[in-house]
Amino acid sequence: MSFKQREASVINLFRIGWRKKMNKVILIAFIKDHLSFTIALYSSAALILLFVWLQTDQQMEFIYPFLLVTFIYIIFMIFRLVQYVRFRKILELESPRDTEENHLSEEQKVVLAMLNQFKSQSLRTINNLEAQNKSKHKVISQIVHNIKTPTAVIDLLVQNSKVDKMDSALEVIDKIHKENRSINENLDQVLSYLRLDYFHHDFSIEEINLNEQLREIINQKKEQFIFNHVFPRFVTTEQANLVLTDKKWNRMLLDQLLSNAIKYTSIKEGEKTITLSIIQENNRVYLTIEDTGIGISEYDLKRVFEPFFTGDNGRKVRNATGIGLFICQNIADRLNHQITLSSKVGEGTKVIVSYLTKL
Known part of the structure; x- marks a missing residue:
């Protein structure tokens, strides 16, 4: 045998x-x-x-x-x-x-139908969790990769710098400062993305003063505006524009939108301004963030809210991650805010966020 x-x-x-x-x-x-x-x-x-x-x-x-x-x-x-x-x-x-x-028997058929339904629901849940896990893994991998680049640049600057001349030392410090800011931005993005998993356990809709919150964010980013030679302008006809939102999550949303505007405005030659304007119509408040940056091509506009999509601008900006606007869209959807974006290459980008003023 x-x-x-x-x-x-x-x-x-x-x-x-x-x-x-x-x-x-x-x-x-x-x-x-x-x-x-x-x-x-x-x-x-x-x-x-x-x-x-x-x-x-x-x-x-x-x-x-x-x-x-x-x-x-x-x-x-x-x-x-x-x-x-x-x-x-x-x-x-x-x-x-x-x-x-x-x-x-009829009883067995009922039991079998319930088991099949439970199995289908379990499979859907498993598939959703697997998709979320893959997306999270991809985001973290992308951001870790983006962080490695500035750290390598800093290491190279330190090794090659000659600090015997003050001008050279200041130039090296300036570049290190820039790379360090890039690292912080990437870390902020990954933290924001991870916090989205706990959104429903950590939000509270309340009436806030949008004018006041915007001024706080602009003041907080004052150093970033100066460093990138970008001038912010805030225009509103009201002393206080009250909107319904979660203060912390809305701050995260606006912070990311302003960071994007600064990033893509700073690399353009000529006038570098970001204009923030607020108007109120009926029961809605519209915040417009308009920059004079490099703009977005028409065929990229439809995909700017997709995760990891950087388009043509991703080739011009080294630390583009493609998840900033994806995070913004997620936060806006969960807060029941509407966010729209329009842009022209070479002229700039306009983002409009729509808020409810009352239920």
Whole structure:
């Protein structure tokens, strides 16, 4: 006998042993499931015969009625056993066939339908979690890659710098400062992205003063504006524009939009301005952030909110990640704000965020 034949023989013996074991398990489970029914049936038959015997003073035959009950019981249990075995086998299958379901009881069909529904929901949940995990892994990998570039540049600057001249030292410090800012921006982005998972556990809609929050963000970014030679202008006709939002998440949204505007305005020659204007119409407040940056090409506009999409501008700006606007869109959707973007190459980009002023 060859090795393959011996292997096949062992596999067949294993299968036979496994089937016998499974059949034994199914039979024991069947008996346990129907034990209460068996006790109830024979108890009922005994009580009926006892009642009839007490009602009649004549002698009765007890053996034949019990044999008749047992005969009917055995036929019924065989039928139930066939259904039970089929039901157990269907549960073991990946996708049960309709022809097999026809031989099940109504109760088993209901149970099977519920199990299939639960299985479908579980698969959808698993698929969604896997997709989220892949997306998260891709984001983190991309940002780690982006962080490695500035650190390598800093290392190279430190190694090659000659600090014997003040001008050279200041130039090196200036470049290190720029790369360090790039690292901080990437870290802020990855933290914002990771926090989105806990959005629903950490937000509270309230009425805030949008004017006040914008001024706070502009002041916070004052050093970034100066460093990149970009001038911010804030235009509004109202002392206070009250909007319904979450203060922390809205701050994150506006911070990211302004960081984007600064990044793509700073690399353009000529006038470098970012204008923030607020107008109110009916029950909505519209915030417009308009820059004089390099702009976005028309065929890239439809994809700017997609994760990791950098388009033509990604080739011009080294630290472009492609997730900034993706994060903005996610935050805006969850806060029930509307965000739109328009742009022209060489002229600049305009982003409009729409807020509700009351429910």
